[in-house]
Structures are given as structure tokens and as C-alpha cells.
Amino acid sequence: MSRSRISPPLVLVNFKCYLEATGSKAVQLAKYAQQVADKTGVTLAVAPQTADLRLVSQQASVPVFAQHIDPITPGSYTGHVLAESVLEAGASGILVNHSECRLGISVIEDTITRAKDLKLETVVCANTSGIAAAVASLGPDMIAVEPPELIGSGVAVSKAKPEVITDTVSRIRRINSDVLILCGAGITSGEDVREALRLGTQGVLVASGIVKAKNQLAAIEDLAGACRPIGKQTNLT
Amino acid sequence: MSRSRISPPLVLVNFKCYLEATGSKAVQLAKYAQQVADKTGVTLAVAPQTADLRLVSQQASVPVFAQHIDPITPGSYTGHVLAESVLEAGASGILVNHSECRLGISVIEDTITRAKDLKLETVVCANTSGIAAAVASLGPDMIAVEPPELIGSGVAVSKAKPEVITDTVSRIRRINSDVLILCGAGITSGEDVREALRLGTQGVLVASGIVKAKNQLAAIEDLAGACRPIGKQTNLT
Amino acid sequence: MSRSRISPPLVLVNFKCYLEATGSKAVQLAKYAQQVADKTGVTLAVAPQTADLRLVSQQASVPVFAQHIDPITPGSYTGHVLAESVLEAGASGILVNHSECRLGISVIEDTITRAKDLKLETVVCANTSGIAAAVASLGPDMIAVEPPELIGSGVAVSKAKPEVITDTVSRIRRINSDVLILCGAGITSGEDVREALRLGTQGVLVASGIVKAKNQLAAIEDLAGACRPIGKQTNLT
Amino acid sequence: MSRSRISPPLVLVNFKCYLEATGSKAVQLAKYAQQVADKTGVTLAVAPQTADLRLVSQQASVPVFAQHIDPITPGSYTGHVLAESVLEAGASGILVNHSECRLGISVIEDTITRAKDLKLETVVCANTSGIAAAVASLGPDMIAVEPPELIGSGVAVSKAKPEVITDTVSRIRRINSDVLILCGAGITSGEDVREALRLGTQGVLVASGIVKAKNQLAAIEDLAGACRPIGKQTNLT
Numbered sequence: 001m002s003r004s005r006i007s008p009p010l011v012l013v014n015f016k017c018y019l020e021a022t023g024s025k026a027v028q029l030a031k032y033a034q035q036v037a038d039k040t041g042v043t044l045a046v047a048p049q050t051a052d053l054r055l056v057s058q059q060a061s062v063p064v065f066a067q068h069i070d071p072i073t074p075g076s077y078t079g080h081v082l083a084e085s086v087l088e089a090g091a092s093g094i095l096v097n098h099s100e101c102r103l104g105i106s107v108i109e110d111t112i113t114r115a116k117d118l119k120l121e122t123v124v125c126a127n128t129s130g131i132a133a134a135v136a137s138l139g140p141d142m143i144a145v146e147p148p149e150l151i152g153s154g155v156a157v158s159k160a161k162p163e164v165i166t167d168t169v170s171r172i173r174r175i176n177s178d179v180l181i182l183c184g185a186g187i188t189s190g191e192d193v194r195e196a197l198r199l200g201t202q203g204v205l206v207a208s209g210i211v212k213a214k215n216q217l218a219a220i221e222d223l224a225g226a227c228r229p230i231g232k233q234t235n236l237t
Numbered sequence: 238m239s240r241s242r243i244s245p246p247l248v249l250v251n252f253k254c255y256l257e258a259t260g261s262k263a264v265q266l267a268k269y270a271q272q273v274a275d276k277t278g279v280t281l282a283v284a285p286q287t288a289d290l291r292l293v294s295q296q297a298s299v300p301v302f303a304q305h306i307d308p309i310t311p312g313s314y315t316g317h318v319l320a321e322s323v324l325e326a327g328a329s330g331i332l333v334n335h336s337e338c339r340l341g342i343s344v345i346e347d348t349i350t351r352a353k354d355l356k357l358e359t360v361v362c363a364n365t366s367g368i369a370a371a372v373a374s375l376g377p378d379m380i381a382v383e384p385p386e387l388i389g390s391g392v393a394v395s396k397a398k399p400e401v402i403t404d405t406v407s408r409i410r411r412i413n414s415d416v417l418i419l420c421g422a423g424i425t426s427g428e429d430v431r432e433a434l435r436l437g438t439q440g441v442l443v444a445s446g447i448v449k450a451k452n453q454l455a456a457i458e459d460l461a462g463a464c465r466p467i468g469k470q471t472n473l474t
Numbered sequence: 475m476s477r478s479r480i481s482p483p484l485v486l487v488n489f490k491c492y493l494e495a496t497g498s499k500a501v502q503l504a505k506y507a508q509q510v511a512d513k514t515g516v517t518l519a520v521a522p523q524t525a526d527l528r529l530v531s532q533q534a535s536v537p538v539f540a541q542h543i544d545p546i547t548p549g550s551y552t553g554h555v556l557a558e559s560v561l562e563a564g565a566s567g568i569l570v571n572h573s574e575c576r577l578g579i580s581v582i583e584d585t586i587t588r589a590k591d592l593k594l595e596t597v598v599c600a601n602t603s604g605i606a607a608a609v610a611s612l613g614p615d616m617i618a619v620e621p622p623e624l625i626g627s628g629v630a631v632s633k634a635k636p637e638v639i640t641d642t643v644s645r646i647r648r649i650n651s652d653v654l655i656l657c658g659a660g661i662t663s664g665e666d667v668r669e670a671l672r673l674g675t676q677g678v679l680v681a682s683g684i685v686k687a688k689n690q691l692a693a694i695e696d697l698a699g700a701c702r703p704i705g706k707q708t709n710l711t
Numbered sequence: 712m713s714r715s716r717i718s719p720p721l722v723l724v725n726f727k728c729y730l731e732a733t734g735s736k737a738v739q740l741a742k743y744a745q746q747v748a749d750k751t752g753v754t755l756a757v758a759p760q761t762a763d764l765r766l767v768s769q770q771a772s773v774p775v776f777a778q779h780i781d782p783i784t785p786g787s788y789t790g791h792v793l794a795e796s797v798l799e800a801g802a803s804g805i806l807v808n809h810s811e812c813r814l815g816i817s818v819i820e821d822t823i824t825r826a827k828d829l830k831l832e833t834v835v836c837a838n839t840s841g842i843a844a845a846v847a848s849l850g851p852d853m854i855a856v857e858p859p860e861l862i863g864s865g866v867a868v869s870k871a872k873p874e875v876i877t878d879t880v881s882r883i884r885r886i887n888s889d890v891l892i893l894c895g896a897g898i899t900s901g902e903d904v905r906e907a908l909r910l911g912t913q914g915v916l917v918a919s920g921i922v923k924a925k926n927q928l929a930a931i932e933d934l935a936g937a938c939r940p941i942g943k944q945t946n947l948t
Contacts, residue, residue, distance in 0.1 A: 016312070016314060017312055018311060019311040019321060022311070022319065022321055022325060023325035024325075049322045050318065051288070051303075052291075052322060052326070054288060054289075055291055067315050068315070075253070075254055075255065076445075078251060078253050078304050078332065078338050079305030079338030080254055080337070080338070081288070085259050085260065085286045089288040089289070089292075095316070098315040099315075100315040100316065100317070101315050101316030102816075102817055103816070104813045104814060105813075105814070105815070105816040105842055105846070106813055106838060106839075106842060107813075127817060130848055131816055131820055133848035134820075134845035134847075134848040134849055136845075137844035137847075138841050138842075175844075175848070334579065340578060340579070341578050341579070342576075342608060343601060343602075343605060346604050346605055365583060367613070368580060371579060371608035371610075371611040372579070374604055374607035374610075375604050375605075375608055490788060491783060491789070491791055496795055496796050523792070524761040525762070525777075525796040525797050525799075526765075528765060529765055529800075541789050542791075546728060549727070549728055549729065550727050550729075550811055551728040551812075552725060552758075552778050552809040552812050552918075553806070553811065554812070555762070558734075559728070559761075560762050563763070573789075574788055574789040574790065575790030682787075
């Protein structure tokens with residue numbers, strides 16, 4: 001099993017195809033992330049659209065993840081996303097199998113293989129505990145779990161039954177002890193982040209909670225603040 | 238029917254996912270295209286990978302086409318290609334339904350609609366005369382025809398039976414008199430370009446013939462040179 | 475252009491994956507259709523699920539359409555639907571590109587080609603006037619138009635603006651004078667059928683209006699009754 | 712974890728879309744399987760095309776598997792395969808994720824769930840040891856492993872390195888002790904079956920080795936003969 005080069009806890013911000021995080025606004029949001037990372041020491045990473053990868057990588061000093069690649073090698077693949085192209089554009093990792101971009105199980109395995117070849121970190125999304133356990137066998141660097149009870153339901157992790165997260169974490173751990181586990185749903189506040197970490201995850205994957213926030217910077221500060229080690233937090237309080 | 242803003246004849250170079258046209262090499266190739274366009278007055282355009290759109294647009298003064306977009310509006314579409322993102326990255330057009338990226342007929346129509354909303358030019362690929370005629374009803378700016386007799390067969394347009402092209406052109410023209418028609422297969426030399434134009438097309442879509450050439454600049458010069466009006470060509474010889 | 479062997483007007487009943495039209499219930503519904511066809515002389519056809527094609531064909535004397543085939547030739551295609559298998563099971567035609575089973579434009583063309591080879595009638599669905607015109611170039615036997623204004627909106631053809639249908643019919647007719655045109659949305663009563671025929675279509679494609687009716691037989695009688703020539707109808711009134 | 716109702720060892724014959732196993736020929740082949748099952752006591756099962764499920768189920772007394780279902784519930788799903796329809800047609804199980812019909816990981820999980828609801832047995836195909844281990848977490852009744860070294864290479868299990876099979880078996884067993892494991896590639900003779908069973912599998916999934924055999928009955932006898940307990944085999948020799 002590989003070990004991620006990311007130092008947890010991690011807050012990974014998925015820009016999706018939101019206009020509030022496209023082009024120059026993608027750069028602005030990534031700069032906010034860098035600013036908070038610099039101030040708090042928490043690892044913050046961003047996942048902008050493919051067309052924005054290079055611009056964001058050049059203008060902000062945070063790890064940049066592509067939202068998707070195709071498991072192809074260089075060649076005749078018009079319209080596809082080549083791992084080498086996102087790497088040269090500055091990406092250090094990729095999202096795989098996001099619920100909005102579901103992949104075949106063979107495609108997931110092949111994508112992880114391609115990413116490893118180029119030393120791109122992989123975050124594979126899994127929307128049930130069964131799929132999370134399945135994905136754990138494929139050796140990704142990170143798994144983002146999206147319990148169905150938390151997706152689109154408006155239920156925050158901090159309000160949900162703990163088992164929603166802990167069951168998935170324990171199923172993954174039985175198979176893979178190294179993979180970082182992110183909580184990929186139900187995160188809207190620092191309180192949610194704290195609860196996610198308390199339940200055994202090493203970070204969060206968040207999108208609208210930050211991108212769609214009226215004050216993006218404040219939203220990042222809130223989430224990142226909750227990631228700091230208890231000792232430091234106590235000092236700050 | 239819309240009218241393309243492109244002045245034909247057009248040489249459109251598809252970079253596919255070739256390493257010889259990725260990242261800094263995409264920029265180099267686009268600069269070659271610009272150099273030849275400036276010298277000859279022929280319209281040259283390039284279609285780099287999504288991750289390279291902005292870099293190429295910023296560093297070379299030629300029309301830039303995205304290889305694919307998804308017919309989505311801004312929102313929760315992780316891993317998709319948003320029209321607004323390629324537009325802000327500098328693209329002025331898009332390829333649609335390339336043989337390596339086949340789309341549903343409804344997706345083609347929706348993609349054309351999205352592109353028109355943002356004033357992106359559309360080049361829809363069609364691999365048979367029937368599909369070319371079908372696509373002509375959807376109102377794209379350009380159609381790139383790829384006669385099966387010419388794809389992957391190594392047969393050049395200039396060596397093929399003229400009907401391979403003229404039949405498709407006439408089927409398109411019965412339905413759509415405005416659309417620009419590109420020859421999208423069988424182009425490896427200036428002679429092929431001349432023949433394609435003589436048979437009723439307004440340009441060519443070419444990939445490996447230029448990208449994989451030992452001397453990319455010379456290959457572009459050869460193809461673009463064949464696009465100049467007969468008068469001018471005579472003068473130059 | 476081919477000519478359909480179906481005598482219009484046609485009422486084609488799509489069984490979808492409704493339990494009310496699965497297995498033995500598919501047979502019952504097809505027998506109702508046969509009963510009404512025998513009594514009225516109107517052409518009635520049914521499109522049951524693949525697993526029910528043979529049973530329905532054996533037990534009811536109406537034309538049977540498959541809901542989908544894959545454009546494959548016999549061979550290693552586990553899980554696909556081979557044209558030969560539905561033909562041997564008794565199908566005389568196929569639906570193509572239904573809105574619940576959208577296909578690539580090349581797949582549509584290849585499917586039509588395979589169907590013609592085996593003399594299976596093709597009904598290609600089209601959800602906009604542009605797509606209907608496009609599909610007309612591919613030479614199917616029938617086109618089922620599903621104007622977006624009528625799909626899922628609960629608006630019946632008989633209540634809609636006539637242009638919703640007539641515009642599509644005239645776009646198709648400019649390209650293809652032989653193809654039968656079915657109205658594929660907004661049909662819930664005999665009145666709708668009469669209006670659809672009056673506006674230039676040669677029949678209807680209907681699903682829930684019949685399958686989900688409390689009295690399936692009465693629903694078929696209502697729709698078929700509206701298909702009889704004016705003269706006969708006058709006699710009956 | 713569920714327990715399969717199938718008594719191993721199992722020879723499961725995939726009819727694919729071969730003409731030699733379509734319609735009346737599917738029935739003939741299934742009757743051969745029944746004949747050998749009756750004579751040898753070995754469990755033989757068949758996977759005909761969807762359109763042939765009912766005919767085969769009615770005319771031959773062997774377990775019948777569908778080659779694919781969609782994870783849908785009854786409703787508006789034109790062209791899809793409903794679990795209820797294959798069950799009513801006589802199927803007692805399904806193939807899932809065959810290499811010719813690859814599915815998303817979520818689709819695999821949802822398909823297994825639907826199958827369990829209807830008590831259909833599931834055979835999930837896996838083409839690498841990683842995917843086999845992943846699939847083991849999803850709780851299918853059987854996993855058919857198709858080591859890439861054996862697919863399409865013409866290499867028989869009995870000639871390959873034992874680790875090709877034993878590694879996959881042991882990866883599956885670490886996660887799931889109940890699932891039946893079938894060898895899904897490299898089976899062309901009784902010798903291959905014997906080797907597959909010796910290496911820890913409980914049966915085989917075979918297609919062309921039987922369907923394309925000049926003498927289908929003899930081919931089934933050869934494979935089934937190799938499944939008999941050593942004691943019995945000795946007696947027979």
C-alpha cells in the first residue's frame with residue numbers, strides 16, 4: 001500500500017463546475033486557501049476544473065488536484081484528459097469516481113495505476129460502506145466517503161449518528177491500514193470537521209460549503225480552524 | 238443557420254492527447270501555426286487539450302478550439318468540462334462528436350446550443366455521409382467529414398475516388414447551405430489539401446499529419462501553402 | 475428510402491419496464507391489442523421487454539417490437555441484445571434511441587443498418603424538431619417525435635399549439651417523404667390521437683396512457699377508435 | 712455474507728451472443744448441459760441471451776442465468792433489463808460486470824442488492840486480483856476471476872503459473888470466506904477444469920470452449936467429467 005505525501009488533517013476543496021470557482025475566481029479561492037494554510041499550518045488543497053489547473057497552480061501555493069483523468073496513455077484520445085497534461089499543468093493529485101463522475105471498477109483501478117506511475121495522489125470517492133471497502137482493495141492514497149445519509153440531505157456529520165462514519169472507517173481499516181480517509185459529505189461548519197476527525201477520518205472533502213459561501217475566506221477559516229491539534233486550539237480559545 | 242466567423246479555407250490542427258503537443262510542446266506547435274498564418278494569410282487554428290487551452294491562447298495568436306465540452310450549465314458537475322471555463326481560458330470554438338469522443342445525438346444538439354449561447358464556434362465530426370447529413374440539420378458552424386474509406390486506411394484524399402468526398406458534400410448542401418465543410422481524414426500533404434478544397438470542402442481537420450511530423454513547422458507550411466488561392470500560388474512558384 | 479410494411483395509422487404500445495406489462499401481464503395486454511385490432515382493423519403493435527418478446531409473439535397476433543437492440547453482429551458480446559435473437563423471438567421491429575435509452579448518432583445509424591439487414595422495422599425516437607430532422611437523414615422506417623412541450627408536462631396534443639407537431643412534421647418532410655411519423659408524447663385519449671393524425675402524423679407511440687390505465691382494454695379501444703377513417707367513424711356515430 | 716444455493720463444483724456456460732447458442736440452438740445446448748448434469752451429478756448452469764431466457768428455462772432443467780440486468784425497479788426504463796422480467800422468465804441468477812459489459816462500481820453494488828431482493832444468484836466477474844478483492848467486499852454469491860494472463864492469450868489454466876489463480880483466490884479469501892470462486896478464463900479442456908479446482912476455485916465460467924466446439928455435447932462432458940470427486944473419477948477410469 002502506498003502512503004500519501006499529504007500531511008493530515010486535510011481540507012480538500014472541490015471547485016466542481018461552479019462559476020464562483022471558475023477562471024479568475026478559481027485563482028481567488030485558491031489564494032484564500034493558501035492564506036489560511038499559511039496562517040494555520042493546516043493542509044489545504046483545491047480541485048479546480050481542468051481548464052484552470054495551470055492558472056491556479058501558478059498563482060497559489062497549495063496542492064492542486066484534477067477533478068478527473070482518463071486512464072489513457074498519450075495518443076489518439078481527442079477530448080480525453082491525459083494524466084501527463086494535468087501533471088505538467090501543476091496538479092499533484094486527482095479525484096477519482098466522484099458521485100458526479102462515476103467510473104467502472106476497472107477504470108478506477110486503471111486510473112490509480114496511471115496516477116501512481118506519475119506520482120499523482122489519488123482520492124477515490126465511495127458513496128457506501130461497501131464501495132469504500134471495495135475501493136480500499138485497489139490501493140488509493142485516500143478515500144473520500146460520502147455516506148448516503150449525509151448526501152444532499154442537509155444532515156451535517158455533527159448531527160448524524162456516529163455509526164454513519166465509524167462503520168465505514170472500520171470496514172476500510174480491516175482491509176487497508178494506510179489509506180487516508182476523508183469525510184466527503186455533510187460538512188458545512190468547523191463543528192462538522194471536528195466531528196469527522198473525532199470519528200476517525202483524516203480530513204474532509206468539501207465543495208458548496210466553501211465555494212457557495214457568501215464569505216469564502218471566512219468559510220475556509222472556519223473549517224481549517226477545526227483541524228488544528230487540540231493543544232493549539234486550546235491555546236487559541 | 239449561423240455563419241462561422243472563421244475565414245475559409247481553414248487548417249484546424251487537432252492536438253489529441255499526443256505528448257508532442259502537450260504543455261510546452263502545445264505552445265511551440267501553436268506558435269508554428271501562428272507563424273505560418275502570419276506569413277501566408279491562411280487561417281490556422283489549433284485544438285489543444287483542455288489543460289493547455291489557457292497557456293496556448295495566451296502565448297499564440299491563433300483561434301483555439303477545445304476538443305470537447307459537456308452540455309452542462311454551471312453547477313455540481315465534478316470532472317466535466319464547462320463551456321464557460323474553456324471560453325474564459327481563451328477558446329473561440331469547440332470540437333464536437335470526434336470519432337474518439339462519440340456523443341449521443343441529443344448531447345450533440347445540446348452542446349451546439351450551449352456553444353451558441355457563448356458564441357463558441359462548433360465543428361461537429363461525422364464519419365459517414367448519412368451522419369453528416371443528419372448533423373447538418375442541427376445547425377453547427379462547421380462539419381468535419383471523415384469518410385470511412387479514408388480513416389485509418391492510409392488512403393489520402395488525393396488518391397481516393399472523388400465521390401468519397403463529393404457525395405457527402407452534396408448530401409450536406411441539400412440540407413444546409415451555410416455550414417463550412419472540413420475534410421477530416423486522409424490529409425497528410427499539401428496535395429491532399431488542394432484536392433479536398435477542389436472537391437468542395439472549405440478546409441481540413443488534421444492531427445498526426447502535423448503533430449507527429451518530424452518537422453512540424455514544415456508540415457504546417459506544406460498544408461497551409463496548398464490553401465492559398467491559385468493566383469497567389471502561381472506567383473510564389 | 476425504405477417503406478415501412480406497417481399500414482398506418484398505427485398505435486404502438488411501449489410496455490417499458492412496467493410490472494403491469496411484464497411476463498404474463500405482457501401477454502394479457504398484447505391480447506387486448508389483438509382483440510381491438512381484429513375488431514377495428516386499426517394496426518396495433520406492442521413493444522414488450524426483451525425477456526418477454528417470444529412469449530408475447532407466440533400468444534398474440536400483433537406486430538411485436540423490441541425496445542432496443544445493440545448494433546452488434548453475432549459474437550462475444552455478453553449482456554448485449556443481438557438483432558438475430560429478437561428476430562428469432564418473433565419481433566418484427568425495434569425502437570431506437572428512446573428518451574430512456576439514448577444512443578450515439580453513430581450507434582443509431584449502425585442499428586438502422588443492422589435492422590434493415592434482418593428486415594426489422596425501425597422506429598427512431600426524436601425529442602426535438604432538430605433531432606427529428608437529423609434522424610430523417612438516416613433512413614429509418616418511422617420516426618416517433620416527442621416534442622419537449624408535451625413530455626412529462628401533462629399537456630395533451632389536443633390541448634397544445636398545433637405548431638408543436640406541425641413544425642416537426644414539416645422539417646422531417648423536407649428531408650424524407652417516405653418515413654412514417656408517430657406522435658410520441660402527449661397521448662392520453664382518443665381525442666389526442668385524432669388531433670395527432672390531423673396534424674400530419676401517421677400514428678402514435680403510447681406507454682403509460684395504456685399500460686397504467688385502470689382498464690387497459692378500454693384505453694386501447696379509445697385510442698384505436700380514434701384512428702378509424704372519418705367515413706367509418708361517421709357510420710359508427 | 713450470503714451463501715449461494717448452487718452446489719459446487721459448478722460449470723457455468725456463457726452463451727454470449729453466439730449464433731451457435733441463440734434461439735433453438737440455445738435450447739439444444741441447454742439440453743446437452745442437462746443431459747450431462749443428469750448423468751454425472753455435476754452442477755451445470757447456462758447463461759443464454761435475454762430473449763432466450765424463458766424458452767431455455769422451460770425446455771431444459773438446469774439453472775439459468777441472465778447475462779446482465781440493470782439495477783432498476785419497475786417503471787419507465789425503455790430498453791433496460793428489469794430483474795423481475797428475467798426472474799419471471801425463469802432465471803435463477805445473473806452475471807454481473809462481465810468484461811464485455813463493464814459496470815460502474817455503484818452499479819455493481821446496486822445490481823447485487825436488486826438481485827438479493829429477488830433471490831437471484833450473482834456471479835460478479837473480475838479481471839484482476841485487485842478488482843476481485845474489491846468485489847469480494849460487495850457480497851456477491853460468486854466471483855468469476857479472469858486473470859489477464861489467461862484472457863484472450865490462448866494460455867490455459869493448466870499451462871499457466873499456479874500463482875495466476877492462487878494469488879487471486881487468497882486475496883478474495885482474506886475478505887470473504889463464503890463466496891464461491893469460479894475460474895473465468897483459460898478453460899478449454901477437462902484438464903484445465905481439474906487444475907482450476909486444484910488451485911482453490913469452486914468451478915468455471917466457460918463460453919467459446921463449449922459453444923464454439925464442433926461437438927458441444929462432448930465438450931460439456933469433458934469439462935463436467937473433470938469436476939467429479941477424485942474417488943469417482945478413479946472408479947470410472
